[in-house]
Amino acid sequence: MSSALKEWPLWEVFVRSKQGLEHKHCGSLHAADAPQALQMARDVYTRRQEGVSIWVVRSADIVASSPDDKGELFEPAADKIYRHPTFYDIPDDVGHM
C-alpha cells in the first residue's frame, strides 16, 4: 500500500494537430501518473478534435532557462543582424522564398 499523495504532480501537454508537423505546447494539468496524464490530456485538450497525437511530460523534468539570465543568453544576439540571411541577392529565377 502506498500513501496518499497530497497533491498530484503537474504535467505539460503537447498536442500535434492533424495538419501540424510538430507537437505544440498547449497547457498543463494535474495527474497521478503518466497514463492518467495522457487520458486527462485527451479529455481536457482534444475535445474539439484539436489533435491526433499527445505528449505529456512531468513539468518538474523540464529544464528551463532562468529569466534572470535573459541578458547574457539572449541580448547578445540582438545586434548580430548578419545572422539573418537577408544580405543575399536572390536571382529572379528563384522566385519567392
Next chain:
Amino acid sequence: MSVILDYTLHLADNALVLGQRNAEWTGHGPILEEDIAMSNITLDLIGQARLLYQYAAQLRGGDTTEDTLAYLRDGSAFRNYTLLELPHHGPLVGYAQGELDFATTIVRNFLYSALMALLWQALQKSSDTTLAAIAEKSAKEARYHLQHSRDWLVKLGDGTDESHQRVQAALDHLFAYTQEFWTESAVERSAIDAGVGVDVSSLRSDWDSIIDSALAEATLHRPAAGGYVTEGKLGIHSEHLGYLLAEMQSLARTLPHATW
C-alpha cells in the same frame, strides 16, 4: 418491427439512465480534469441514447420523437439494467442523499463498459444496418470508457488502505447486479432470433477475463454473484429510478414544447 423497437429502447435506456447518473458529477468532480473526463463520458452516453431514441421514434412513428421517449415515459416503461439507475453510493448510506462515492461510480462504469465494449463490437454484425452503424460509433466510446474506469479501478484498488477498502465495498455492493446481464429476456431472445440482437451469453467469457485481469491488477477480490436477480430490463425497477426520472423529466413535463 416491434422486436427491433423494444431492443433499441433497451439499449437507449441503458445509455440515457447511466448518462443522467454520471451527469451528477458535473461540477462536483474530485478535481477539474476528472470533472471534464466524467462529463465527456456522460456526453458520449447521452449521444448514444439520442441516436437510439431517434431510431426508435422512427420505428414507432406517429408523434413519437426522441424527446417524448426520453421525457414523457414513466419508470415502468424504461428497460435499462437496474445497475445503471442506482445512486452513487452504497446500500447503507441512504440517509446521505447527496453523497457521491467515486468508487461506486468507477466500479459501475467499469462493469457496464466492459460489457458494452464487447456488445457494441458484436452488434456491428447486426442484420439491422442502423443499429450496426450506431454500434460502430459507440464501440470506440465504450472502449475509452473501459480504459478510463479500469485505470481508476486499479489506482483505487492498489492505492491506499482507504481507497482499497472503499472500492472493494463498491464492488461487493454492485457485483450481484451484473447477473441481470446474463439473464436473457424475451425481447433479447427475439432480437437474437431475428439476427438483430447480440447473444450476450456469448460475450460472458470475454467479460470475465476483462473483469478478472483488472481485479487481479487492482488487488481486489471478485465477489460471489448470487441472490436476487434484478429485472430492470423488464421494467421492474428499484425505487431509485423514479427520483432520477423526476429530476430529468420535470422541466420537459412542466413546460411542454419549451425550446431554448
